Amino acid sequence: xxxxxxxxxxxxxxxxxxxxxxxxxxxxxxxxxxxxxxxxxxxxxxxxxxxxxxxxxxxxxxxxxxxxxxxxxxxxxxxxxxxxxxxxxxxxxxxxxxxxxxxxxxxxxxxxxxxxxxxxxxxxxxxxxxxxxxxxxxxxxxxxxxxxxxxxxxxxxxxxxxxxxxxxxxxxxxxxxxxxxxxxxxxxxxxxxxxxxxxxxxxxxxxxxxxxxxxxxxxxxxxxxxxxxxxxxxxxxxxxxxxxxxxxxxxxxxxxxxxxxxxxxxxxxxxxxxxxxxxxxxxxxxxxxxxxxxxxxxxxxxxxxxxxxxxxxxxxxxxxxxxxxxxxxxxxxxxxxxxxxxxx
Amino acid sequence: xxxxxxxxxxxxxxxxxxxxxxxxxxxxxxxxxxxxxxxxxxxxxxxxxxxxxxxxxxxxxxxxxxxxxxxxxxxxxxxxxxxxxxxxxxxxxxxxxxxxxxxxxxxxxxxxxxxxxxxxxxxxxxxxxxxxxxxxxxxxxxxxxxxxxxxxxxxxxxxxxxxxxxxxxxxxxxxxxxxxxxxxxxxxxxxxxxxxxxxxxxxxxxxxxxxxxxxxxxxxxxxxxxxxxxxxxxxxxxxxxxxxxxxxxxxxxxxxxxxxxxxxxxxxxxxxxxxxxxxxx
Numbered sequence: 001x002x003x004x005x006x007x008x009x010x011x012x013x014x015x016x017x018x019x020x021x022x023x024x025x026x027x028x029x030x031x032x033x034x035x036x037x038x039x040x041x042x043x044x045x046x047x048x049x050x051x052x053x054x055x056x057x058x059x060x061x062x063x064x065x066x067x068x069x070x071x072x073x074x075x076x077x078x079x080x081x082x083x084x085x086x087x088x089x090x091x092x093x094x095x096x097x098x099x100x101x102x103x104x105x106x107x108x109x110x111x112x113x114x115x116x117x118x119x120x121x122x123x124x125x126x127x128x129x130x131x132x133x134x135x136x137x138x139x140x141x142x143x144x145x146x147x148x149x150x151x152x153x154x155x156x157x158x159x160x161x162x163x164x165x166x167x168x169x170x171x172x173x174x175x176x177x178x179x180x181x182x183x184x185x186x187x188x189x190x191x192x193x194x195x196x197x198x199x200x201x202x203x204x205x206x207x208x209x210x211x212x213x214x215x216x217x218x219x220x221x222x223x224x225x226x227x228x229x230x231x232x233x234x235x236x237x238x239x240x241x242x243x244x245x246x247x248x249x250x251x252x253x254x255x256x257x258x259x260x261x262x263x264x265x266x267x268x269x270x271x272x273x274x275x276x277x278x279x280x281x282x283x284x285x286x287x288x289x290x291x292x293x294x295x296x297x298x299x300x301x302x303x304x305x306x307x308x309x310x311x312x313x314x315x316x317x318x319x320x321x322x323x324x325x326x327x328x329x330x331x332x333x334x335x336x337x338x339x340x341x342x343x344x
Numbered sequence: 345x346x347x348x349x350x351x352x353x354x355x356x357x358x359x360x361x362x363x364x365x366x367x368x369x370x371x372x373x374x375x376x377x378x379x380x381x382x383x384x385x386x387x388x389x390x391x392x393x394x395x396x397x398x399x400x401x402x403x404x405x406x407x408x409x410x411x412x413x414x415x416x417x418x419x420x421x422x423x424x425x426x427x428x429x430x431x432x433x434x435x436x437x438x439x440x441x442x443x444x445x446x447x448x449x450x451x452x453x454x455x456x457x458x459x460x461x462x463x464x465x466x467x468x469x470x471x472x473x474x475x476x477x478x479x480x481x482x483x484x485x486x487x488x489x490x491x492x493x494x495x496x497x498x499x500x501x502x503x504x505x506x507x508x509x510x511x512x513x514x515x516x517x518x519x520x521x522x523x524x525x526x527x528x529x530x531x532x533x534x535x536x537x538x539x540x541x542x543x544x545x546x547x548x549x550x551x552x553x554x555x556x557x558x559x560x561x562x563x564x565x566x567x568x569x570x571x572x573x574x575x576x577x578x579x580x581x582x583x584x585x586x587x588x589x590x591x592x593x594x595x596x597x598x599x600x601x602x603x604x605x606x607x608x609x610x611x612x613x614x615x616x617x618x619x620x621x622x623x624x625x
Contacts, residue, residue, distance in 0.1 A: 050518075071527075073521060073522075073524045073525060078522065079519070081515045081518070085516050087519075087534055088538065089534075089537045099523035102529075
């Protein structure tokens with residue numbers, strides 16, 4: 001049974017449609033990532049689930065109960081804000097105990113035990129007497145998580161909780177977050193604009209753009225079987241190459257676009273002549289930027305060559321490149337949605 | 345060498361601090377000395393004004409407390425001050441909060457409108473307000489001032505608190521709401537403690553205002569027993585062209601010194617509040 005269900009959720013701010021008819025359902029214990037560029041409505045969607053925004057239309061169900069119109073406090077959700085929103089005038093202990101105090105009906109002893117339990121989950125026991133300003137970014141993030149978890153909510157909402165951490169810390173925080181979400185089995189919705197985070201964390205990913213969910217699926221599905229051109233080009237770095245043909249759009253990922261020399265032992269190849277304009281050397285990969293002739297004239301195309309492909313490539317020259325047919329994707333020209341493969 | 349330079353630096357710093365301490369405290373010292381001086385001592389131009397050239401006397405305090413309504417003035421001023429502070433807080437806190445959170449054009453316009461009200465001086469308002477006070481039957485009563493002083497204190501305080509509330513990120517309130525509190529409780533438990541410095545500033549400003557305000561206090565009240573310190577002391581201790589300097593000084597010092605001490609405690613809190621920073625968790 002779905003723990004959180006969203007039906008036709010719409011939220012307008014004046015003329016702006018921040019969320020435009022979203023349907024989603026999140027299963028018990030699942031970690032769903034909502035991924036999208038900034039301004040795509042993902043945070044508004046999450047705030048509507050938390051009850052911080054009242055939707056213009058549509059329904060939010062938590063545990064089978066329609067919660068529209070209920071204030072945040074009645075929804076049994078916990079949220080970690082991007083800024084962490086720790087209460088600066090309270091110690092870490094009081095920050096974590098704050099949601100418990102709201103619930104009431106708990107002895108001081110029981111509350112203390114609970115706070116210590118939450119603190120030990122994330123290893124912040126030694127920080128309990130400090131004030132938020134005396135914590136580092138990573139410590140704040142953990143304390144914010146502790147505060148969210150302490151009353152064992154039905155749903156945990158995370159609004160870009162890792163974006164204020166430096167890159168190295170972010171990787172370890174991601175790992176920690178996932179292990180600990182698995183352990184507690186708590187239904188989690190994670191909002192981010194970082195596709196690496198999304199791919200690495202999510203059981204499923206919902207890709208959003210302009211207030212609409214473009215595709216929901218496992219990381220593999222949305223990456224390899226992208227449902228439309230937006231998802232295809234948003235995911236991956238760089239995103240999918242698109243090329244216009246007479247009847248459809250042809251797409252293939254840069255890492256599948258390789259020079260003829262690397263074709264050994266591969267079959268069903270489609271070849272293109274790539275006129276190289278620029279090369280970026282990234283260590284593990286080489287990015288080769290160039291143009292390919294298509295029906296719409298020259299099309300900018302990128303190839304991502306692993307370091308195992310040692311062929312020397314000069315800008316200004318043309319080289320034969322190929323894509324295996326199984327890696328070609330086809331999209332409708334008008335709507336951008338995925339279509340069946342056409343015989344080439 | 346270094347220690348010598350350090351010592352010199354320290355002497356300069358402490359010397360500067362000592363000078364400014366003395367500079368700030370000297371009016372109070374002068375008042376304290378003057379209030380115990382005999383007339384003969386005070387009015388002899390050759391005497392050092394900071395020393396007792398004749399033995400000190402309590403005569404002037406006796407005059408102040410026994411032959412004027414000074415205790416009534418004190419009582420009235422404190423009563424008005426406390427009530428006006430309470431009224432101001434009750435109105436300015438919700439008003440400031442609403443304006444801070446009412447983003448968009450109207451919030452800003454109303455905020456500016458309120459500030460403009462504050463700019464209208466009492467010298468312009470006391471005549472129309474006098475008619476209001478008379479119409480309400482409050483003339484010659486301390487209640488007229490309890491009614492009128494908030495017209496000055498509320499706009500200013502609303503504006504001041506609005507700034508404090510605006511500085512508190514909305515995230516904090518929303519976090520409290522998700523954590524299980526109503527908006528009101530979130531306000532009381534998170535926003536208020538973080539704006540305490542602003543509230544203290546409002547209390548200090550409002551109380552000081554009611555103590556030194558002169559025009560309304562003078563025009564609305566004519567019977568001596570209802571007067572406040574700011575009007576009562578000068579009207580009773582300046583008779584014709586005779587200034588009872590020692591009693592005047594005593595009347596001022598008795599109010600100013602305790603308040604100065606209390607404000608000093610608040611001052612620490614104010615500075616602590618401003619340097620707290622790190623609001624963004």
